[in-house]
Amino acid sequence: MEESFDYVIVGAGSAGCAVAGRLSEDPEASVLVLEAGGRDRSPNIKIPAAFSKQFKTKLDWDYSSGPEPHLDGREVYVPRGKSLGGSSSMNAMMYVRGRPLDYDGWREAGCPGWGYEDVLPYFRRMENNEPGASEVHGVGGPVNVADQRDPRPLTKRFLEAAQSTGIPANSDINSPEQDGVGMTPVSQRKGRRWSAADAYLRPAMKRSNVTVKPKAQVLEVVLEGGRATGVRWRDSRGRPHLSRAQREVVLCAGAIGSPQILMLSGIGPADELRSLGIEPRVESPGVGDNLQDHPFFLLCYECTEPESLADAEKPKALLEYVLRRRGPLTSNVGEGMAFIRSRPGLPAADIQLLFGPAYYHDNGFDVHEGHAFSLAAALPPPQPGAAAAALVRSRRQAGAGRQPPR
Ligand SMILES: Cc1cc2nc3c(=O)[nH]c(=O)nc-3n(C[C@H](O)[C@H](O)[C@H](O)COP(=O)(O)OP(=O)(O)OC[C@H]3O[C@@H](n4cnc5c(N)ncnc54)[C@H](O)[C@@H]3O)c2cc1C
Structure with missing residues (x-):
């Protein structure tokens, strides 16, 4: 089965939904979105x-x-969302931007137009910041950003405890000055998750030029004359399809899915591809390499006060949620956070503390009877711009995009 569109977008996650939403604002452009997961109900x-x-x-x-x-x-479990909205339908809804130094690091590493002052207008444009507009926040945009509706009292105690150790209060963790402790802003609306599908895809699906196909797993990008002209995919019954792109194929399958599709298409390190029985078509050694994630170390504590999320599944809490969209079920778990510097002289905070009024050991699989809380130390990028610099270096070394000699 073969169809043709102007744009074929692979993956309906954070990136795919936003790209589909923006591209389809042009009524002349036909847009197909292919998503391996199902709907997000x-x-x-x-x-x-x-x-x-x-x-x-x-x-x-x-x-x-x-x-x-x-x-x-040891092997580390890596969850990734597989439904409309992708990981934005699964994540902890913490709406926290990078630090200005991160974006400036991208610009300095060779990405003009990606410094903090460059990206700030886009942050403002995409937001509907419920607390209101300011120099750094916008209103009226598709991404709803809210203060938490019913944070647990334990989180207030975390904020107070952090301040008693000298960490300053920060009322807006997304301001250019990120150091300090504060409540986590959340991508929610009226007590429900507000994913990228809610923000961008559902409004786009009302347009006649957008087609969204869930349960469509993309297998490879079709290359013709050195150009990506479409993708091959299979539906939930295993039937093969070819969707052609008159203008562009946009890969938005995530940090793991996108390089996987590229490699399945013969784009990547030639020797590795050959060893997997894939014929190399575009030599690009950086593909499938250099993945970085933020290390995250968690401590769990029992607590004597009945102030945690331990009662979140009790009938009272369920009723509160169903009737008023309030109560502990509105919690994103990571309710409070702090950005701190491990030593003087650093250009920005190098440790992010995340506080959850819940027992979250083993990603929530380990159950604890009684009240507890968790405190995690996560590392933002080890050096501002380090990841971007590594990427640019590896692309330069690889001569990215070069055709293989044969
Ligand atoms: C458990 C968890 C908690 C997180 N918490 C936060 C948080 O609190 N705050 C925050 O800012 N970030 C958080 N993140 C990270 C954030 O959600 C991701 O960085 C972001 O959603 C990634 O967007 P993406 O578009 O790159 O990928 P994704 O949103 O993962 O989208 C990729 C999409 O492509 C689809 N796909 C993959 N392969 C194929 C294929 N072959 N064919 C068709 N479709 C395919 C996937 O099913 C998915 O829908 C969290 C992530 C997880 C998993």
């Missing part, structure tokens, strides 16, 4: 506190890192 997507119930279900790609040399060979 599950209550475990909509109810904020239920997000971890998606883990290792059909809503999750359920990846594993492979043996990690620096973790004594």
Whole structure:
């Protein structure tokens, strides 16, 4: 089965939904969105506190890192959303931008137009910041950003405890000055998750020029004369399809899915592709390499006060949520956070503390009877712009986009 569109977008996650929404504003452009996962109707997507119930279900790609040399060979579970909205339908809804230094690092690493002052207008344009507009925030945009409706009292205690150690209060963790402790802003609306599908895809689906196909797994990009002209995919019954792109194929299958599709299409490190029985078509050694994620180390504590999310599934809380969209089920779990510097002289915070009024050991799989809270230390990029610099370096070394000699 063969169809033709102007744009073929692979993956309906954060990026794919935004790209589909923006491209389809042109009524002359026909847009196809192919998503391997199904629709996003599950209550475990909509109810904020239920997000971890998606883990290792059909809503999750359920990846594993492979043996990690620096973790004594241990494999790390890597959840990734698999439904409309992608990981924005699964994530913890913390609406937290990078630090200005991160974006400036991108610009300095060779990406003009990506410095903080360059990206700020786009942040403002995409937001509907419920607390209001300011120099750094916008209103009227598709991405709804809210203060938490019913944070647990334990989170207030975390904020107070952090301040008693000298960490300053920060009332807007998304201001250019990120250091300090504050409540986490959330991508929610009226107590429900507000994913990229809610923000961009559903409004776009009302347009006649947009076609969205869930349960459509893309297998490869079709290359003709050195140009991507379409994609091959299979539907839920395993039937093969070819969708042609008159203008562009836009790969938005995520940090793991996009390089996988490229490599399946013969785009990547030639020797590795050959060893997997894939004929190399475009030599690009950086593909499938250099993945970085933020390390995240968690401590869980029992607590004597009944102030955590331990009662979130009790009938009272369910009723509160169903009737008023309030109560503990509106929690994104990571309710509070702090950006701190581990030593003087650093240009920006190098540690992000995340506070959750819940027992979150083993990604929520490990159950604890009674009240508890969790405190995680996460590392933002080890050096501002380090990831971008590594990427640009590897692209330069690889002569990215070059055709192989044969
Ligand atoms: C558990 C969890 C918690 C997180 N918490 C936060 C948070 O609180 N705040 C925050 O800012 N970020 C958070 N993140 C990260 C954030 O959600 C992601 O960085 C972001 O959603 C990635 O967007 P993306 O478009 O690159 O990929 P995704 O949103 O993952 O989208 C990729 C899409 O492509 C689809 N796809 C993949 N392969 C194929 C294929 N072959 N064919 C068709 N479709 C395919 C996938 O099913 C998916 O829908 C979290 C992520 C997870 C998993």
